[in-house]
Amino acid sequence: xxxxxxxxxxxxxxxxxxxxxxxxxxxxxxxxxxxxxxxxxxxxxxxxxxxxxxxxxxxxxxxxxxxxxxxxxxxxxxxxxxxxxxxxxxxxxxxxxxxxxxxxxxxxxxxxxxxxxxxxxxxxxxxxxxxxxxxxxxxxxxxxxxxxxxxxxxxxxxxxxxxxxxxxxxxxxxxxxxxxxxxxxxxxxxxxxxxxxxxxxxxxxxxxxxxxxxxxxxxxxxxxxxxxxxxxxxxxxxxxxxxxxxxxxxxxxxxxxxxxxxxxxxxxxxxxxxxxxxxxxxxxxxxxxxxxxxxxxxxxxxxxxxxxxxxxxxxxxxxxxxxxxxxxxxxxxxxxxxxxxxxxxxxxxxxxxxxxxxxxxxxxxxxxxxxxxxxxxxxxxxxxxxxxxxxxxxxxxxxxxxxxxxxxxxxxxxxxxxxxxxxxxxxxxxxxxxxxxxxxxxxxxxxxxxxxxxxxxxxxxxxxxxxxxx
Amino acid sequence: xxxxxxxxxxxxxxxxxxxxxxxxxxxxxxxxxxxxxxxxxxxxxxxxxxxxxxxxxxxxxxxxxxxxxxxxxxxxxxxxxxxxxxxxxxxxxxxxxxxxxxxxxxxxxxxxxxxxxxxxxxxxxxxxxxxxxxxxxxxxxxxxxxxxxxxxxxxxxxxxxxxxxxxxxxxxxxxxxxxxxxxxxxxxx
Numbered sequence: 279x280x281x282x283x284x285x286x287x288x289x290x291x292x293x294x295x296x297x298x299x300x301x302x303x304x305x306x307x308x309x310x311x312x313x314x315x316x317x318x319x320x321x322x323x324x325x326x327x328x329x330x331x332x333x334x335x336x337x338x339x340x341x342x343x344x345x346x347x348x349x350x351x352x353x354x355x356x357x358x359x360x361x362x363x364x365x366x367x368x369x370x371x372x373x374x375x376x377x378x379x380x381x382x383x384x385x386x387x388x389x390x391x392x393x394x395x396x397x398x399x400x401x402x403x404x405x406x407x408x409x410x411x412x413x414x415x416x417x418x419x420x421x422x423x424x425x426x427x428x429x430x431x432x433x434x435x436x437x438x439x440x441x442x443x444x445x446x447x448x449x450x451x452x453x454x455x456x457x458x459x460x461x462x463x464x465x466x467x468x469x470x471x472x473x474x475x476x477x478x479x480x481x482x483x484x485x486x487x488x489x490x491x492x493x494x495x496x497x498x499x500x501x502x503x504x505x506x507x508x509x510x511x512x513x514x515x516x517x518x519x520x521x522x523x524x525x526x527x528x529x530x531x532x533x534x535x536x537x538x539x540x541x542x543x544x545x546x547x548x549x550x551x552x553x554x555x556x557x558x559x560x561x562x563x564x565x566x567x568x569x570x571x572x573x574x575x576x577x578x579x580x581x582x583x584x585x586x587x588x589x590x591x592x593x594x595x596x597x598x599x600x601x602x603x604x605x606x607x608x609x610x611x612x613x614x615x616x617x618x619x620x621x622x623x624x625x626x627x628x629x630x631x632x633x634x635x636x637x638x639x640x641x642x643x644x645x646x647x648x649x650x651x652x653x654x655x656x657x658x659x660x661x662x663x664x665x666x667x668x669x670x671x672x673x674x675x676x677x678x679x680x681x682x683x684x685x686x687x688x689x690x691x692x693x694x695x696x697x698x699x700x701x702x703x704x705x706x707x708x709x710x711x712x713x714x715x716x717x718x719x720x721x722x723x724x725x726x727x728x729x730x731x732x733x734x735x736x737x738x739x740x741x742x743x744x745x746x747x748x
Numbered sequence: 749x750x751x752x753x754x755x756x757x758x759x760x761x762x763x764x765x766x767x768x769x770x771x772x773x774x775x776x777x778x779x780x781x782x783x784x785x786x787x788x789x790x791x792x793x794x795x796x797x798x799x800x801x802x803x804x805x806x807x808x809x810x811x812x813x814x815x816x817x818x819x820x821x822x823x824x825x826x827x828x829x830x831x832x833x834x835x836x837x838x839x840x841x842x843x844x845x846x847x848x849x850x851x852x853x854x855x856x857x858x859x860x861x862x863x864x865x866x867x868x869x870x871x872x873x874x875x876x877x878x879x880x881x882x883x884x885x886x887x888x889x890x891x892x893x894x895x896x897x898x899x900x901x902x903x904x905x906x907x908x909x910x911x912x913x914x915x916x917x918x919x920x921x922x923x924x925x926x927x928x929x930x931x932x933x934x935x936x937x
Contacts, residue, residue: 372768392803410881410897411803412905412913412921415809416930417864422813423838424933425803427781432801436784454839690770720802738808738886745885747893 303400310478317482321519330528334655337617341444341654385428390421394720394733396478402607409746417566430629430718432611435725437657438626444654446677479524488521491579493517498582500723507612510583511561525551526679531559536686540646541608542637545647546709548549549621549660550628550667551674552649555682562617563607565600567591573667585613589635597636605640615645620702621722627651629716630709642692646705648713652681660730662724685712756828764829767838774935778835782828792825793817808884812863819862831933840932847926854919856931861918872913 287503354554378634392398433439493513500506522529537560544554550573556562561584568577568588577588587603607613620633627650638644651658656677660670675679687708692701703719710717751792755809761772770778783789798814799805805880807813808925821830836850837859864872864880877898878891885894905913913921 384936385774385781387936389934392807394802394806410901412864412901412918413858413860413925413927413930414884415880416925416927418807419807419813419860420809420838420931422807423835424802425801425807425814426785426798427778427835427933429801429803431803432784439780547771724802727801729802733802733806734808735886737806738884739888741808742885742888745889745897747824747889747897 284546288506305658308558313478314481314485317523318520321523322516324515324519330523330526333526334528334679334681337655340463344443344445346383353686354549373566387426388424388428390417391430392421392425392737393719394736395746396730407458408744414741426670430716431720431724432454432716433624434629434631434722435663436626436661436724437659438628438653440653443589444656446656455456471678472477475526476672480525483521483524483675486524489513489520490517492574494579494583514561514583515558519553521554522558522680525674527555528679528681529555529558530683532683532685533688534559534686536645536688538686538689539613540613541643541645541689542604542641543615543617544618544620544637545649545708546630546703546713546715547621547624548649548651548657549624549670549674551658551660552619553617555649555680555684556617556647558684561614563587564617565589565607565613571667575693585610588617601636601640604637609639617653617711620706623722624660624662625722626661627653627657627715629718630706631712631720633706635698635702638692638702638705639698642701643689644692644701645689646687646709648683648685648687648709648715650683650713650715652683655679655681658682666748683713687712764832767829768832769839770832770836770935771937772935773908775832779828782831791832792827794825808886809863809880812880812883816859816862819868837933838933839927839935851932853927856927857919857922858915860922860927860931861915864913870915872918874902874911877901877913 366472390398398417398727431464445464480592490513493516494510497506497510497513500509553562553564563579563584563586564580565587566577566589577586580586581588585607587607589600593599604616607616618637619636621631622634623631625631656674656679658674660667662670665673690701690705690708692698696704702713707717709715756776761775764770764775765772782793785801786793787797787800788794795814795818798817799810804810804813805920817826817831817834818824820834821827826834833850837855839851841851841853841856861872862868864876866876877895881894881897882891902911902913905917907917907920908914
């Protein structure tokens with residue numbers, strides 16, 4: 279989208295009096311309408327001039343340039359650690375030349391992992407029985423300390439740390455003053471994002487949502503049949519494509535031959551935006567809790583055009599009811615494939631967490647999809663405990679762009695005698711492998727809840743098993 | 749973001765650096781971890797903040813490890829300074845270390861000793877040992893069996909025959925254990 283260029287004349291004469299403002303506005307009005315129309319028309323046919331790709335390419339170059347600057351600035355790691363330099367013969371001295379390695383945000387290298395299913399992994403313990411020793415507490419203490427410094431779960435629920443700054447304030451944690459040049463870059467970026475991109479995107483999004491509501495309302499009146507389905511498909515693809523353009527989404531779909539036609543489609547979950555991303559390539563039925571407010575209005579309008587499953591809050595606890603409605607949906611002919619996020623919560627795009635077994639019990643064939651966002655252009659993760667849905671949307675729309683990869687994996691079939699849990703895990707690992715995400719067995723529900731008391735039993739049992747008792 | 753972006757002051761960093769031996773880069777990283785754990789954004793951690801880490805919460809000695817932080821602070825909150833002092837126990841030891849560092853063998857052993865010393869009287873009684881054993885094995889081993897493990901352990905290390913393990917006896921018992929390695933975390937620089 280070349281929104282930036284058309285705005286440029288309006289920038290300098292901001293303070294020059296009303297007359298000029300009006301003149302500029304009327305001058306800008308026509309090209310703006312033109313651009314918006316162009317975006318809509320292109321979205322309708324699913325075509326692109328490649329402007330977004332060019333924009334993303336340009337951004338990459340800018341980041342590259344800035345990264346180089348930062349690297350030079352902090353290349354020596356400062357003058358610190360004078361009395362420490364000899365203190366570190368045992369500390370791992372890596373990096374230096376590879377400042378921007380992916381592991382750059384790591385604090386320690388762990389020796390132990392305390393896993394929820396396997397307990398403390400200590401290879402030298404494994405096959406032997408031994409007597410209790412006073413020093414056994416050392417393993418547990420060190421393991422606990424390592425978890426305090428760096429653990430695999432809690433960090434999945436906060437924004438991903440980036441190895442390099444992408445000129446967005448929110449991604450640089452202890453944001454230090456870097457240099458006048460960088461600050462200037464940042465200011466320009468801010469101006470472009472908030473004064474040009476954001477209003478433009480909000481306009482587009484507004485049009486997209488209006489279109490979605492109008493079209494679904496109209497389609498809702500049509501009698502059921504193939505015409506309604508076709509029309510719905512066309513209208514839905516169009517409105518979601520417009521919405522994707524409202525966040526400058528650049529999405530690459532891989533292996534489209536594996537796309538689901540019906541049945542259950544499962545994907546990893548980063549943000550409600552996932553739905554928009556996937557829906558601009560295929561139509562899905564959705565399942566979820568009925569929300570209030572803006573999201574609720576959207577849900578109701580979607581439900582008019584085709585069968586979605588929205589639950590009241592009170593019903594979500596009733597698992598058999600959910601399973602029943604789910605299985606009746608997928609057995610009904612001509613129903614759209616249903617899109618499910620079995621993690622049940624948003625994870626920060628670095629890992630896949632435990633899949634709830636529900637959907638894997640209902641169907642023995644599953645269409646997995648892996649979604650991976652490029653964090654450089656903006657954080658797509660919805661930290662629902664910190665930001666409201668509207669705040670999140672605003673954050674996405676004021677980011678640089680939404681760049682992501684979507685992989686359609688070949689359908690997976692539940693093996694004979696395979697439990698739903700095992701099947702869910704198998705699908706999860708496939709998604710993790712394809713998306714380059716860390717495969718975790720922890721429950722995403724830990725975002726809000728603490729671990730169940732019973733989970734302590736696993737490491738206890740594992741330790742007991744190696745103890746020799748009379 | 750709000751108060752969370754409050755930054756570490758230079759002098760605070762250098763003070764912590766002097767006290768704990770961490771490099772300033774490590775301190776900044778650990779500070780970012782500290783603020784992440786600090787859900788209430790108040791600049792200190794409570795017990796619940798620690799136990800929200802699942803890997804710590806399922807650690808059989810999780811409560812004891814968390815307790816170590818509150819011993820350092822003697823209140824029901826832990827600030828960053830105190831947090832760092834406890835973490836410093838787990839820094840690797842350099843070979844020809846100067847005395848009185850937080851990460852020397854004796855400090856590491858003290859930390860381990862306190863894991864057992866539930867009432868803080870510098871003695872590990874049979875009851876305390878039993879208690880900790882119970883934390884580690886849960887209901888998988890019977891009380892009788894745990895009792896005989898405790899008896900055996902105490903009789904092996906109790907030199908003055910007072911049925912308790914003092915810190916000196918504990919140090920003696922750990923003589924052949926590579927504490928420096930087992931109680932050191934590989935911090936990246």
